[in-house]
Amino acid sequence: MASLIATLARSLFGPPPEVLCEQVTWTAGVAELRRRTHGRRESGAFLLGGKDRRRRIEEFVFYDDIDPHALDTGIVEIDGRRLGALWTHCRNTGREVVADVHVHPAGFGQSPSDKANPIMAEIGHIAIILPHFAGRATMPGGIGVYEYLGARRWRDRSRESPSPLHVGWWPWR
Numbered sequence: 776m777a778s779l780i781a782t783l784a785r786s787l788f789g790p791p792p793e794v795l796c797e798q799v800t801w802t803a804g805v806a807e808l809r810r811r812t813h814g815r816r817e818s819g820a821f822l823l824g825g826k827d828r829r830r831r832i833e834e835f836v837f838y839d840d841i842d843p844h845a846l847d848t849g850i851v852e853i854d855g856r857r858l859g860a861l862w863t864h865c866r867n868t869g870r871e872v873v874a875d876v877h878v879h880p881a882g883f884g885q886s887p888s889d890k891a892n893p894i895m896a897e898i899g900h901i902a903i904i905l906p907h908f909a910g911r912a913t914m915p916g917g918i919g920v921y922e923y924l925g926a927r928r929w930r931d932r933s934r935e936s937p938s939p940l941h942v943g944w945w946p947w948r
């Protein structure tokens with residue numbers, strides 16, 4: 776109830792979220808990311824959905840489903856030659872990549888490699904980082920939320936309140 780009231784108050788008076796995800800989609804996706812880490816390696820996913828006024832996450836497409844070796848070294852590394860499968864899936868579903876998420880063993884700060892190699896080098900793209908193998912904090916406020924500014928520069932929006940990422944019910948598109 777408290778969160779419903781907070782959402783309503785935000786929808787009326789606060790800055791609208793830039794990226795939305797239904798709670799059930801988020802919870803299931805995060806649980807699957809956690810499972811795929813086996814508690815010892817990073818995992819990650821492209822977050823697909825529709826873009827109208829806001830980006831709406833509707834589906835997690837896991838990196839190791841696109842590139843079976845993406846998690847082999849312990850940090851996420853996707854072979855660009857495998858991305859055709861992702862683009863085909865996007866075409867078939869009418870969805871596009873609206874954000875990405877990956878899991879870190881400890882904190883949610885961006886590594887030098889995260890900064891240098893954006894998954895989508897598109898200005899305004901949002902990259903999310905879940906700390907502690909997605910076993911503790913998994914909601915905005917306790918996770919990393921970074922906006923790509925271009926030229927390998929990022930804006931750390933992790934501690935913004937309200938967060939640009941809203942997980943849960945939202946009254947309108």
Ligand SMILES: [Zn+2]
Pocket residue numbers: 877879885886889904
């Ligand atoms: Zn990382």
